[in-house]
Amino acid sequence: MRNRAGIILIKDNKLALIERHRSDRHYFSFPGGGIDKDESPQEAAVREAEEELGIHVEIKQKVAEVVFWEKTQHYFLAENFSGEFGTGTGEEYGEYDPAHGTYQPIWMPLEDVLTHNVLPRQLADLVVRFANGGWSIEPVIIIEK
Numbered sequence: 483m484r485n486r487a488g489i490i491l492i493k494d495n496k497l498a499l500i501e502r503h504r505s506d507r508h509y510f511s512f513p514g515g516g517i518d519k520d521e522s523p524q525e526a527a528v529r530e531a532e533e534e535l536g537i538h539v540e541i542k543q544k545v546a547e548v549v550f551w552e553k554t555q556h557y558f559l560a561e562n563f564s565g566e567f568g569t570g571t572g573e574e575y576g577e578y579d580p581a582h583g584t585y586q587p588i589w590m591p592l593e594d595v596l597t598h599n600v601l602p603r604q605l606a607d608l609v610v611r612f613a614n615g616g617w618s619i620e621p622v623i624i625i626e627k
Contacts (some may be wrong), residue, residue, distance in 0.1 A: 485553050487516020487526035489560040490545055490609055491535075496589035497609065498567070499600065500534060504583025509599040510590065512557060515572075523556035523566050535587050536569030537562050545609075545617065550626040557605060560619060602626055 490512060491498040499510040511533045517526040524541050531539045539560035548555040567587060574585045590598065592613055600606035604624045612618060 483521070483551065483553050484516035486514055486555040487517050487521070487523040487530065488512040488555065488557050489527050489531050489539060489541075490557055490611075491531070491539065491550055491560045491562060491591045492592070492613055493562060493589070495592050497595055497613075498535060499588055499590050501586040501588050502583055507583075509601050510588070512605065513587070514557070514591070517556075524558060527556070527560065530572075531560065532565070532570070533572030534570045534574065535565075535567055536571070537565035539563065539565055544621040545612070545618065546605055546622045546624055548601050548605055548624045548626055550602070555602070 498513060500513055502509050502511055513531055514527060515530040515534070517523055527541060528539055531537055540563050542559045542561055544556065545559050546557045548557065574582065578613060592610055595606050595610050602624065604626065608622055
């Protein structure tokens, strides 16, 4: 398992997420994926936004690092500046594979985030709190167990 990078994208008081159905589980995740060799976390986050959502984003700041199974997930606040949401062409949109499940980009109203299975959970809580009260200057470190 590689280190990962993802984005936090809020527009019109809605959060961009990927709705997943996988192995009898239904959950929502932040857009993102593995960091390639010779790629910075910021570059990976921008690439993954394009692959998964079909949009080009500008990174504003690092919001959090989530440490899970000794790997680090880097999350960045991003702004959408071009492209059409929902037109991603990443490998996850190829032929359906039950082992990987489904991927559906969605906009979830911020007021609904805490009542749905948004993962990582502590990051979802943080995003709702920061979106309503202002973003922290320094990234928050979250240890997932």
